[in-house]
Structure formats: C-alpha cells, structure tokens
Amino acid sequence: MGTAERLRAHLVRAGLAGVVGTAREESLRSYRLFAARDPRVLIGLDPVGAWGEREVLALMADRCGVSADPGTTSGPERIDPERTLAALDACAGLLAEAALHRVPVLLGTGHPHRLLGFYAVLADALSAAGCDVLTPAQGRCVDITTRFGLRTGNLDYVRGVGLVRGATSRRPGCEPGAHTHSPLPVRVALAAAADAGGPLPGLVIGDHGWVCGAGQLGFASVGLADVNDPAPFVGQAEGAVSVVVPVDDGVRSDDYLPLTRYVLNRACLSQ
Template sequence: MLAARLAGPVATSREESLRSYRLFAARDPRVMIGLDPEWTWEPRDLIELMADKCGVSADPTHTSGHDVIDPERTLEALDAFAARLGKAARDKVPVLLGTGHPHRLLGFYAALADALSAAGCTVLTPAQGHCVDITTRFGLRTYNLDYVRGVALVREPDVLTAGRETGAHSHSPSRFAPRWRLPRRPATPSRNWSSGTMDGSAGQVSWGSRP
C-alpha cells in the first residue's frame, strides 16, 4: 500500500483535502457523496473526523504538502469491508456495485461481482441506459448510466457504445439512486466464492468515507 501510495503519503495534497473539507462544510453537492448531515459541520470538525478515521493530520495549521493516511487504519477498514462482503455472500443478499473510478477500479469491482454472483447473490443492474444529472465544476452535466460486467458507471452523453470498459470519473451518488427497475444479472451458483480475485486497488476502499 505504501509503494502504491494508497496509504502513507498519498497523491492527494493537503491543500486539496482542506478544499474538500471546506466544500463539504458548505454542503457543495460535488463533494457530499450522497450524505445528508444531521447538523452543521465546520471545516475544523471535518479535519478532526478525518484524523480519527484516516489518520490525516489533525493540525488545522498544516496547510500544504502531501496528506498522510494511516496504513493500520486502512488495513482495519479493509478487514471490515471483507467481513461485510463475506456476510453478504453467506446470506446471498442482492448487491449493487458501482464505481466513479472505472479506469482504475473496474476490474476490482467486476471480480467482486463475479464472486458474489457465484456465491448466489443477485447482482442488480437497475436503470441501465437512463440519464443522470450530475453537478460538476463545469455546472450541471447529463451522463448515461451503464453497467460493465455487473458494475455501474456513468458515461459522457456522446459515448454511444454500451458495455465498453470505459467511463467517466464521478463522485456523485446519483448513479446509484434511480428508482427504475430493469433486468438483473442472473446468479451463477456453479462458481465458487473463494475463486473471486481482488486486485491491488482494494486498498482504496478505505477512502470511501473521505469528504
């Protein structure tokens, strides 16, 4: 994880992190990742939260350089993630998978889709082909919801070929919010859960809670 900069000094700068905290405190939809806080969060509150959960510096006067994520807390989060996946597989619950980072993480989530399907879980693929409005730094943009190997992603409107292993970078939860129902990907119980592979990008799972 340290070599890949998934933990330790990471590629995200302290300036970028602090900017995200400020935007989150202002409830900017671009960084809310679907959360609706019950009370007011100030940037200082978010710094303390991220220091507790991820191990970044709790010092508000630290405003430049690389941010640092604690490797031990990352491993703890991965263990919790693995336990939750194991329970889902044992209980054969329906699952919905998606990524806003398809260029790097599609293979990881597709392997999870295969493994969960093999365990008897139904991999959901609702609303494929529907349009999703996402607030970006360029304003409101419309994207198309698609699935590749059971994994949801969004595409630019001018990308017409469904099923291609490319997609747009997005932190919006809107791609998982549609209410429409379309056919589901069938489970394939003949395959073994333990055969599912996970690539090295699994370390990024712990970043999901970052504002």
Template structure:
C-alpha cells in the same frame, strides 16, 4: 495467501497509503466545502451533526490518519496504512455476511478508470456465491452537473459494476463522477419494478453516500479528500469506509481484492 503485513507493505510501496498523491491543500478545501454544505462535496449525504471544517479535520485524522494540525497546509496528505488494513478487514466481514445470506448486491463506481477491476472481481465472486448482482436502470439517461455544466450521461454496467458515460464523447470504461443521482435513479427503478432492492451497495463517492442516506447498507472506498464517506460512517449511514488513495494505477488494487476475498473466505 496475502498477510496483513504484506498488504501493509504493498499499500506503502504503491502509495495507496502513507504519503499519497492527494495534496493537503485539496483535502482542506474539501473539508471547508463539505462544512459549507456544498452538494458537490456532500455527494448525497445529509449530515445530522454540526460539521465545522475543524470537526471534519479531526474526524479525518481519526478515520484516515491525516495530520490533525490545521497549520499543516501544504505538501502531500497521508493515510495510515494500519487504518486501511483494519477497514479492509471490516469490509471483508460485510462481504462474508452478504455472501452467506445471498443478498442482492449493487456495485457502482465513480472511478471506473481506476477502480472498475477491484469492484468487478467482487461482483463476479459474489455472483458465484449466489448473490444476485443487480443492474437496474440500465441505459437510462441522467443529467449530471460537471465542471463543464449540465451534461447528459447514460447508466451502464460493465462486468456487473455500474458506471456512467457521457452521451457526447463517451468512452471506456466510463466517466469520473461524484454524483449520487445514478444510485438514486437505479434504486428508484428497482423499487418501481417491484424489486429486488439491494441488501448491500458497494462502491465509492455518490454510490455509497446516496445509498446509505436512503437507509441501504453500504460499504466502500474513500480518499482523504472525500469527507462525506467518513462522516457517513461516523454517523451510521455507511457500514464501512476504507481510507485509500482512489486514483492510483488500476493494477495496484489487485492485492486489496485478494486480501478481502481471502478474509471473507470467498477466494475462488
């Protein structure tokens, strides 16, 4: 069994926490853009509070462990591994409740190249525990704004996890996406067909922010340049936000999966 201490050591060795690959400049820019209400950084969240860039920075210091000093403007940003471990334990506790109640779950990721394996193992385990793993709106086309302009994507499910693929130039396992549109489309179709609706959404980016904004319990992962996820948690729209670098090698997330499943008593 992976202990909290061993997990902490892994987080630091793999640079999932501690000094991470996300540049400080990128984090600070995302805080400014979130505070300005840029939809690309709100990713489906409609904040209730007054979030200035400084307020966002203070929140991210509390939730993730980034430096609270606005004068620290360059170099790698940082995540406190103890905050990551604590959040993973809260994440595991939510999984245990969902499994115990056998609630329908929806999983989706905007980081399929990195995080698909993490979520896919959760999907398989929850399914084995009796939770329906939902796949609404499979194959639906969605127009999503990208840095190249508006592009049409299809909603797909890989090993029980929702991803989007560009219609032109698609490929495996899916596209990097921050948009809340996929989860909105999926939930709208589930409702139109008379359900079931998810009792829990697990994912990142627009998947959890979009679901949480609609009042559905959501838990997920967030990097230090994803302030919406942590604002959503602070305002009560997201149940758990786990601070972690979300762009590392996919195999680095395996110990995180094992840890949460062990804590949730769901290890197979």
C-alpha cells in the same frame, strides 16, 4: 511475512497508503466546502451533525490518519496503512455476511478508470457465492450538474459494476466511463429497482456518490474513499454508511487488485 504484512507493504509501496498523492491543500479545501454544505462535496449525504471545518479535520485524522494540526496546510497527505487494513477487514466481514445470506448486491463506481477492476472482481465472487448482482436502469439517462454545466450521461454496467458514460459514447461496453462524484446514478438505479418491484440490494458497494447516495437512503453501503472526500467518513460516523476504506483513489488500476484478493480471502470468497 503474513498476508496482512505483505498487503501493508504493498499499500505503502504503491502509494495507496502511507504518503499518498493527495495534496494537503486539496483536502483542506474539501473540508471547508463540506462544512459549508457544498453539494459537490456532500455527494448525496445529508449530515445530521454540525460539522465545522475543525470537526471534519478531526474526524479525518481519526479515520484516515491525516495530520490533525490545522496549521499543516501544504505537502502530501498521509493515510495510516493500519487504518486501511482494519477497514478492509470490516469490509470483508460485510461481504461474508452478504454471501452467507445470498443477498442481492449493487456495485457502482465514479472512478471507472481506476477502480472498475476492484469492484468487478468482488461482483464475480459474490455472484459465484449465490448473490444476485443487480443492474437496474441500464441505459437510463442521468443528468448531472458539473462545474462545466449540465452533462447528460447514460447508466451502464460493466462486469456487474455501474458507471456513467457520456451520452455521445458510440461504443457502450468498451469505453471505461466517466469520472463523477454524483449520487444521481445510484438514486436512478435504486428507484428503477423499486419501481420494478425489486429486488432491492441488501448491500451497495462503491465509492463517491454511490456509497453516500445509497447510505443516505438507508441501504447498507461500503466502499473506498480518498482523504479529500470527507462525506463517506462523515456518513460512517453518523451511521449512514457502513464501512469506508481510506485509500488513495488515483493510483494505477492494477494496484488495487491485491486489496481485492485480501478482502476475498478474509471473507472466504476466494475463487
């Protein structure tokens, strides 16, 4: 069994692709909110096209493999593992290009509990290849509007990966950080890098608001996205986001490490 076949089997076995934990009802709700231009679902993207609910569903069927039938309204979603593998190959191509030219990179996640390890290993490999792993605006306050009201967090970096911590956190560098879809952390980081005279990233790697917020500002961006987050896929369709890997973003953190190894092998960056 080849490398791709082994990873395909892992994707399905771990619930990263194939039948996944995301509910159809949750996906359809997100597609409706995206069509209504709800900022909680746009996560930093300002779409150019007229994306109605049916157009979003058709796109997600094409990019992820979910059912294109609007009459399918319940049950678990499905991600086509072949689409996941193809996107991982494209991601590897971008990382190889970044390493070849030793461009500065910025990494960040809104899912630190699950995805920090995935991005941290990429950060280590890119750093070893000669890329500067940027950490601008460390410690800066970020005010994020949530369904519970305004929440103030602090931008922090763990193993080169940006994340947001609660402002009352007493142990920075130890706690995993907060779950957020907001594009504000990457906007704060990029603004701080620009104000300092650079360097600016040649590639941003992340998810949620990190990938959409950076792509909307014109930075090459790549990352992971679940099927209930249509914004990165719309951003890719419109050319704002470079590559999006469809994958369930809520499984065990260790289950993402085979994806990291696959990408680094494809990019010839294995340490």
